[in-house]
Amino acid sequence: MSSPIGSKNNVKIFVLYLMENIGYPLDFVTINDIVMQTDYVMYLDFAESFNEMLDSGLIEELKNRVGDPEYVVTEKGRCVARELRSDILPSILDKSLACALRYIDFSRRGIEANCTIEPREDGRYDFNCSFEEKRNKIFRISLVVDSFDRAKRMKDNFINRPEVIYRGVFALLAGNVNYLFD
Helix, strand or coil, X not given: CCCCCCCHHXXXXXXXXXXXXXXXXXXXXXXXXXXXXXXXXXXXXXXXXXXXXXXXXXXXXXXXXXXXXXXXXXXXXXXXXXXXXXXXXXXXXXXXXXXXXXXXXXHHCCEEEEEEEEECCCCCEEEEEEEEECCXXXXXXXXXXXXXXXXXXXXXXXXXXXXXXXXXXXXXXXXXXXHHCC
């Protein structure tokens, strides 16, 4: 099964575009995480493409100050990303870059996500989630949920994409997504 974004060449263009627009060296795990934010690329396609980009000189490995590998786009990679990005819808690239930048901001701030499910006497469950930044609670929500299965799905979603939950609730409360209220 191939990635929704299309061919392996499109995967490479997608990764190069994100890395180039972030503009500073990233470790493999962070690159993987930003690529996976929007589900346009499957992990196996990413992993294969990443190694091929290294081998073909589209990206290069650098060592950070503690000697760990980080990766940057080469001039050749920048040229490929610029010339071929029209193969991918601009809306996909824009959405993916916005998601990547939000993810990086969230992880660099050192925000920790916490989530618990607690049974209630009435057979329902308390679903509690929170975020802490530098040991200060910056976000807390509690919901009463009708089943453990629903609470578990909510917890899985929260753990998989905590920055999306944080920004979504913040946007809703700030009135920045009014289409939901119409």
